[in-house]
Amino acid sequence: MHIELTDHLRCPREHAEAFLVLLPDRMEQRRVMAGHLGCAVCGWSTAWSDGVPDFGESWRGTAAPPFDAAAAHAMLGLDGPGGWVALGGNAGSLGQEIALLLPGVSFVAVNPPLDVQSTNSMSVILSGAWPLKTHAMRGVILGDDAAMWQEAALRSALPGLRAVGVGEPPSGDAQVLGNADGVWVATRR
Numbered sequence: 001m002h003i004e005l006t007d008h009l010r011c012p013r014e015h016a017e018a019f020l021v022l023l024p025d026r027m028e029q030r031r032v033m034a035g036h037l038g039c040a041v042c043g044w045s046t047a048w049s050d051g052v053p054d055f056g057e058s059w060r061g062t063a064a065p066p067f068d069a070a071a072a073h074a075m076l077g078l079d080g081p082g083g084w085v086a087l088g089g090n091a092g093s094l095g096q097e098i099a100l101l102l103p104g105v106s107f108v109a110v111n112p113p114l115d116v117q118s119t120n121s122m123s124v125i126l127s128g129a130w131p132l133k134t135h136a137m138r139g140v141i142l143g144d145d146a147a148m149w150q151e152a153a154l155r156s157a158l159p160g161l162r163a164v165g166v167g168e169p170p171s172g173d174a175q176v177l178g179n180a181d182g183v184w185v186a187t188r189r
């Protein structure tokens with residue numbers, strides 16, 4: 001994972017959102033290839049040595065979402081460099097193509113398919129619980145295997161910015177901007 005992703009990670013346990021402390025063991029440029037992340041609130045921690053932190057109870061996305069990278073890019077409505085975009089489940093399979101459409105943006109793929117590699121521009125995190133903080137991402141795209149993260153994804157988007165997902169569109173304090181062919185685009189009010 002990219003070292004700057006640390007600021008956007010949260011403890012996966014069910015307590016009030018808490019940041020994680022990083023202890024890097026081995027770096028390659030800005031990537032933490034081996035290290036530890038820990039929570040000062042509950043004592044949770046994880047260690048890794050392959051560039052990919054595993055927060056536990058993770059699963060792997062399979063296949064691909066029902067939209068391509070160009071469509072995902074258009075639905076996010078993003079332009080310009082900087083910041084982070086999160087890809088949940090099999091939306092991670094679009095990562096390399098979306099990265100070409102959004103140069104200068106960093107990506108984090110949570111539970112992507114096995115063939116998605118961790119690179120300088122794309123960090124891979126494995127986790128059973130959504131591992132990203134509130135108001136941390138410029139956009140979030142969930143694959144059709146990550147629908148359970150709808151609420152968390154909307155929360156992780158910066159105010160006024162978008163989350164994209166598959167299935168029932170969100171309700172409650174979400175504003176649905178579009179909903180067609182089983183794919184929704186929304187922001188949190």
Ligand SMILES: [Zn+2]
Pocket residue numbers: 011012013015018039040041042043044
């Ligand atoms: Zn904790």
